[in-house]
Amino acid sequence: MSYEIVTRPHEQNFVDWSKDKPEVLVLTGDLTNSCEVGKWRDTYPDRYFSMGMAEQNMISMAAGLAREGFEPWLHTFSVFLYRRPLDQLQMSVAYPALKVRLVGFLPGIMTPGGVTHQSIEDIAIFRAIPNMTIFETGDATEVESVLDVVHAVEGPVYIRMLRGEVSRIFPTDEPFVFNQARVLSLGSDITLITCGVSTEEALRAIPLLQERGVSITHLHISTLKPFTDPQVVTALKSAKYGVITMENHSIIGGLGSAVAEVMAENGVSAPLQRIGLKDTYAHGASQKYLMAEYELDAGALVKRVEKALGRSLNIAESELQEQRSVSVHSSAKVEGL
Amino acid sequence: MIENASGPIDEIERVASGIRRRVLAHTLSNNGGYLSQACSAAELLASLYAGILKLSPVGQPIDAPLFLGVPSVGPDLYQTGAKFHGEKGPDYDRLISSPAHYALVIYAALIEIGRLREDGLDHFNKDGSTVEMIGGEHSPGFETTTGSLAQALSQGGGIALARKIRKENGRTWVFMSDGEFQEGQTYEALQAAAFHQLSNLKAIVDVNGSQSDGLMTSIMNIEPLPARVEAFGWEVSVVDGHDIQAILNAAARTTTKPHMILCYTDPVRGLPILAERAPLLHYVRFKSKEEHARYEIAYQEMVK
Numbered sequence: 001m002s003y004e005i006v007t008r009p010h011e012q013n014f015v016d017w018s019k020d021k022p023e024v025l026v027l028t029g030d031l032t033n034s035c036e037v038g039k040w041r042d043t044y045p046d047r048y049f050s051m052g053m054a055e056q057n058m059i060s061m062a063a064g065l066a067r068e069g070f071e072p073w074l075h076t077f078s079v080f081l082y083r084r085p086l087d088q089l090q091m092s093v094a095y096p097a098l099k100v101r102l103v104g105f106l107p108g109i110m111t112p113g114g115v116t117h118q119s120i121e122d123i124a125i126f127r128a129i130p131n132m133t134i135f136e137t138g139d140a141t142e143v144e145s146v147l148d149v150v151h152a153v154e155g156p157v158y159i160r161m162l163r164g165e166v167s168r169i170f171p172t173d174e175p176f177v178f179n180q181a182r183v184l185s186l187g188s189d190i191t192l193i194t195c196g197v198s199t200e201e202a203l204r205a206i207p208l209l210q211e212r213g214v215s216i217t218h219l220h221i222s223t224l225k226p227f228t229d230p231q232v233v234t235a236l237k238s239a240k241y242g243v244i245t246m247e248n249h250s251i252i253g254g255l256g257s258a259v260a261e262v263m264a265e266n267g268v269s270a271p272l273q274r275i276g277l278k279d280t281y282a283h284g285a286s287q288k289y290l291m292a293e294y295e296l297d298a299g300a301l302v303k304r305v306e307k308a309l310g311r312s313l314n315i316a317e318s319e320l321q322e323q324r325s326v327s328v329h330s331s332a333k334v335e336g337l
Numbered sequence: 338m339i340e341n342a343s344g345p346i347d348e349i350e351r352v353a354s355g356i357r358r359r360v361l362a363h364t365l366s367n368n369g370g371y372l373s374q375a376c377s378a379a380e381l382l383a384s385l386y387a388g389i390l391k392l393s394p395v396g397q398p399i400d401a402p403l404f405l406g407v408p409s410v411g412p413d414l415y416q417t418g419a420k421f422h423g424e425k426g427p428d429y430d431r432l433i434s435s436p437a438h439y440a441l442v443i444y445a446a447l448i449e450i451g452r453l454r455e456d457g458l459d460h461f462n463k464d465g466s467t468v469e470m471i472g473g474e475h476s477p478g479f480e481t482t483t484g485s486l487a488q489a490l491s492q493g494g495g496i497a498l499a500r501k502i503r504k505e506n507g508r509t510w511v512f513m514s515d516g517e518f519q520e521g522q523t524y525e526a527l528q529a530a531a532f533h534q535l536s537n538l539k540a541i542v543d544v545n546g547s548q549s550d551g552l553m554t555s556i557m558n559i560e561p562l563p564a565r566v567e568a569f570g571w572e573v574s575v576v577d578g579h580d581i582q583a584i585l586n587a588a589a590r591t592t593t594k595p596h597m598i599l600c601y602t603d604p605v606r607g608l609p610i611l612a613e614r615a616p617l618l619h620y621v622r623f624k625s626k627e628e629h630a631r632y633e634i635a636y637q638e639m640v641k
Contacts, residue, residue, distance in 0.1 A: 049498070050532075051529060052528070056491070056521065056522040057494070057525035060488045060492050060494075060522070060526070061491045061495035061498065062495060063481070063491075063495055064495020064496040064498065065498060067480075067492075067499075068503075087485050091482045091484075091488060095408065095474075095482050096408045096482060097408050097409040130409070
């Protein structure tokens, strides 16, 4: 069984969603079709504003529009939303807590564009900015259902967005819920916390780990700030052998750091292993290649579980390759956690 | 359309003199201040506030509020300094001031036109006050965060775009300093305003040729500024920034493009003694009692 692959999930969905929301505007930085808003532009030409390759101005102009009651949704690659225009982001948008929506595509190492296009520290930077809310989508259902959640946030929001061919992991009747983790499995040996595309990658290894008798609690995180879902603390406390985080981001400042903070503040003393880029930049290559090279993949997760347990599980790489997908527990069925 | 444009130049001159006098008095009593900015921009700001801008009235001069929190505390506690510009409305103008270090000069202007209470400057740079040294968006006369320079033209561009979408008649004015033409964002903002045909966006610039490190021509040249701005698709007016009639005439122009008035100014105008400090005019702190005493004499001359 494999997941349904949804092609360009944002494209039509965002057009339909925007229909009855005249306050919603789209601003782009010369990456309109790359961010799946070409159809949106053609459908609502009066609400679409091309800002060209000039992100500093785009961010500050969005602030002016938001002050006047509009809700600008900026569409560009993640890196271009915070690296060059960080001062504009902070002073024009974040400080006055304006309803500006930063829709960032190609998060982490999902682009062969190399270091200039890979936002490997965006979560770290956005987490440090007061008033920001941060979401990360992990499948097509989240890409589709994050829009309502974003729309309801009074302040600025950054979204790590997926595009192109995106797996549908979560049922369409289980939409994105603000600050609520999805509980994908329950167990007592290891607590695994993942976000974004790392969740799908982890799900390749989990059935094999479970077959070897490893009992795993697995949480998928889609709200990275705030990070106050009590299910996280409960899950962290249940881990007998250790906690593992897995993210498409640097191990500094992202999900792994957020989990470490929660563990420390709650006196959870289990060993923590953070899977992510180990304080390094990457380079231009395919996502699959980079995930293997930087130990962000299912194989890396198996090694970390073995380390936590202190024994080998004899899982061959070929088994992982076969395991492209699995059935997923519904979070609705495990509300008790 | 411009309610006060025919208003007496005498009143604008009075406001301009008041700005210089108040800023000098404050600089003397605090042993420091942004003095040259008052000298260069007095006529510019007086013309804006007393002649050009169509703002709704505020009734009695408003007391400078205490600082109650950053914007995220919510509207019950937080207000921007735009309340000194009166209620917003589709037919009213807006003023976004970009060089936040001109705050002292702007506060003085607001007192002179009866929008800020006369004792407002007593709170300047005092703990817990909104009358901050570098204007915040809660400070009288400000409504956006502009202390990191060159963001206001983009912010004002966004406001102007929103008002264009809503088909409002009021104009959005951005007051700028010339140093901001060293920042790249200014040129992004110029090209975007021209591209989106924001004819309701007006910028007025204090081109005093002076920055923190000294004469701009020796730090980083921005000239020929009129040709640069025109090349980006703006209508440009070049005026003597101390000639009130010229400023009013430029402001009365209606254009199909965004419009910038470049006010070439003298950073020691009205206070010749300040020329002794040239080219370092950005912030004046008296070096000796003797120097302080000579500025005291200059002040007495000014109020005679």
